[in-house]
Amino acid sequence: MSAPHASSSTQKRLVPGAEEQLIEDLQWAGLQWDEGPGMTGSNVSYRQSERNHIYQQYVQELLASGAAYRCFCTSQSSGHGQAAYVTSGCYQNCSSLSSTVSREKAEDSTRAFTVRLRHLTEYKKPIYRDLVYSKIVPLKRTFTPVESDDGDTDLDAADTILIKSDGTPTYHFANVVDDHLMNITHVIRGVEWMASTPLHYDLYSAFGWQPPEFAHVGLLVDENKAKLSKRNSDLVLDVRSMREQSDILPESLVNFLALLGWSNPLRNDVYDLEGLADAFDLKFTKGNTMVKFEKLWFLQKQHVARRCEAARTSGETNGLAPMIDQITAAVKARWPDLVGSDRFKTDDDLSTFCLQLLLVDSKSYQNASQYVERNRYFFDLDDAEAPLPPTGPRSGDNDLKMVDVDSRLNVMKQLTLNIMDTDLDLPQKALRSSATEPPTTRLEAISDRLHTIIQREILRDVLAGMSIHLKNLIHSSDLPVLAHTMTEEQIVTVCKETLHVPVEDIHDMLQTVKARQGALMKYLRTRLSYGLPGPSVGIVMALLGYEECCRRLGVDLKAGKSWEGV
Structure with missing residues (x-):
């Protein structure tokens, strides 16, 4: 089962329109969820910022069982000048307070508090399993004075915060509660999240819930082995730009991304979404994955050729409409006076011609601008270039x-x-x-x-x-x-x-x-x-x-x- 939910527990990080854009990108790629935004499901909301009442309910369960406790320690500054930092650990032994005293302090509206997961010393060490790396070795849980950018204390701090002093959940707590309530069976995420996995396992254990399977995949890096980012790539990397500026087909992008870091068991690399679902397994390579965009352009050509072959066979050309619109726009941008000439009297004449051209010469298509440049002689013959x-x-x-x-x-x-x-x-x-x-x-x-x-x-x-x-x-x-x-x-x-x-x-x-x-x-x-x-x-x-x-x-x-x- 898949159920997307917006991780928006940290309000200062919200970007207007980002949620809508993510949903649009997923739908464009053909990735449909079982329940979630825009669909009727068992969950009232899929935004963490609108599910706080649910998190409060479940944190009360942990408080009642003793798996969590209220911490009334306020943040303290240490050091001077640039060396100053904010301490975020519990320094008043709040975990020793009785439930009655803790509740009375919490009812005092002037006393801010956080809720922390109690770190229990167990005789038998828990095993944190991962489908790619087998076992995860937890970080040493020692006190640290560092606070992360989103307000969540670092994972190696003793007794991690679950509910912040403003009453909102940390990402880790909200994430575990959401995944359990939405029946998530597998969590596949980047290797940078591996450090948080023991905490998530501990939370599942504290609730008495069956944890999902975890699989951590390597980071995407460029040819210099630097983490892939917009600043060090020749290609725009957000989905909207890739589809609007680079004319990437959804099946090309999905195919490309699915192959990154995956040990494909078959010799063929060209898959549609259904084929990927049939062939896919969780055999990922360990370590980071170097991204080479030549593969994306290879797959783009293959999927364009597939669409064109389907159109030639069936006579149905609706699947080519987006590409024809892009090619036509590129032609008109280069030769503004072409429509209205003897050869192309109307826009429909030009669109029909572009359709016929694509059907007979689909193997060379990467994107509209490249295709028009390669086939420019079909639209205008400049004697100077002969x-x-x-x-x-x-x-x-x-x-x-x-x-x-x-x-x-x-x-x-x-x-x-x-x-x-x-x-x-x-x-x-x-x-x-x-x-x-x-x-x-x-x-x-x-x-x-x-x-x-x-x-x-x-x-x-x-x-x-x-x-x-x-x-x-x-x-x-x-x-x-x-x-x-x-x-x-x-x-x-x-x-x-x-x-x-x-x-x-x-x-x-x-x-x-x-x-x-x-x-x-x-x-x-x-x-x-x-x-x-x-x-x-x-x-x-x-x-x-x-x-x-x-x-x-x-x-x-x-x-x-x-x-x-x-």
């Missing part, structure tokens, strides 16, 4: 039989012209869309057809240069049997049986086809997308559309033409 054309021969030119740069460029231009002039002749069923159809069906159909046309034009060009006999054989009716997905063996079969290419010429022909295909793909990618990595050339062309491709490739538009037909 790579300069080659100025000399390159390796592979001998295979192309084009040592002259201008000749090679002219061949690329002619092949491009032929490709852009060819109608795709897509079947209408490939262009239809429905609620149950993957959103990328149309793009993939266009891309497949473009790649087939590209391969056909390359093969036509290579065969045309081999012999007059072959040149005369090559007609449009001969080559559509080829598809870009064909294996080399299948292509050889077509060349021998359909195109009647002599066996002794096939090897050289295939080498030339490969070289020319590589050169053409590089030429197209350079003109369409700065030569930057991204989806396949066919997908890039399908996304950009016929008119934009013509503009970038320097090809005249065919009136009324689009990828879907004339």
Whole structure:
């Protein structure tokens, strides 16, 4: 059972809005509790500051049993100047007062008092167990004059305070009472709380309650082994900033945090919340955990890819809406005048385009700003960023039989012209869309057809240069049997049986086809997308559309033409 409660016993530490933000963060992460804020439960309130009457009831039980006593010692100062300190121990032997005298003093409104846990000397030392560290050795309980920042006396002070002089509980007392009443079975917390665990065990023993299981995990440290904090991290560390500024998905963050310090028994590190719940155990590593955020970005990519794959399979894209909103906002921030242009007349046009882009290129997504920067050529092509054309021969030119740069460029231009002039002749069923159809069906159909046309034009060009006999054989009716997905063996079969290419010429022909295909793909990618990595050339062309491709490739538009037909 899980039941979050706000540890707000120290009023001076309250931060306005912090509780609401914590609840919002937990709900965003998909962490739902069995009872707690916003739900009907057996507890009236889950704020410690509103449960004081409960703590007063239970401290009376300890007073009645003799496990606790009232202390009427006032704070005393010792030393001078900067060496001065406030003593907080019991120096008047208040534990020896009879219950009657103690109660009478307490009823005197002018006498402030605290309630302390009586430190009993037992013949048999108690065992303080921990699921990670086995046994906890308690600190030596000696008098100390130090008072902690929140008003709770340090844990190694003799007879720890449970109720402060203002009548409010210390964190330790309230925490034990709350965990018992809320049926908490396991307490997993940072190793810095290990020192307080013997006290908590002693409180459970004083009440006669069964304690929960305790497990203490190491602190999170940076690569310099310093405790992780906002001041020494390149990434904002509060949940709200991570989701709003870094665009982290909830499942990515939960997955990342769950792996920190955990001895994952499986080889796979990518889990959703349900998978984590199934695989999780309490086998934590001892010692501190070094946090490397590269793992977070790896998991982010994996979970984005999972969401996109689910959308492609089901046709349901609601799960991508937050990312699409973030990508669209990043695009509009970089190119304020883009919406209203010929390509993106409305916000919906831009959002639809961003959705299609994410579905075909999800593996590169970390966050919106990074994604837009990587794919900037889809939204605007700045000629100044385009790579300069080659100025000399390159390796592979001998295979192309084009040592002259201008000749090679002219061949690329002619092949491009032929490709852009060819109608795709897509079947209408490939262009239809429905609620149950993957959103990328149309793009993939266009891309497949473009790649087939590209391969056909390359093969036509290579065969045309081999012999007059072959040149005369090559007609449009001969080559559509080829598809870009064909294996080399299948292509050889077509060349021998359909195109009647002599066996002794096939090897050289295939080498030339490969070289020319590589050169053409590089030429197209350079003109369409700065030569930057991204989806396949066919997908890039399908996304950009016929008119934009013509503009970038320097090809005249065919009136009324689009990828879907004339």
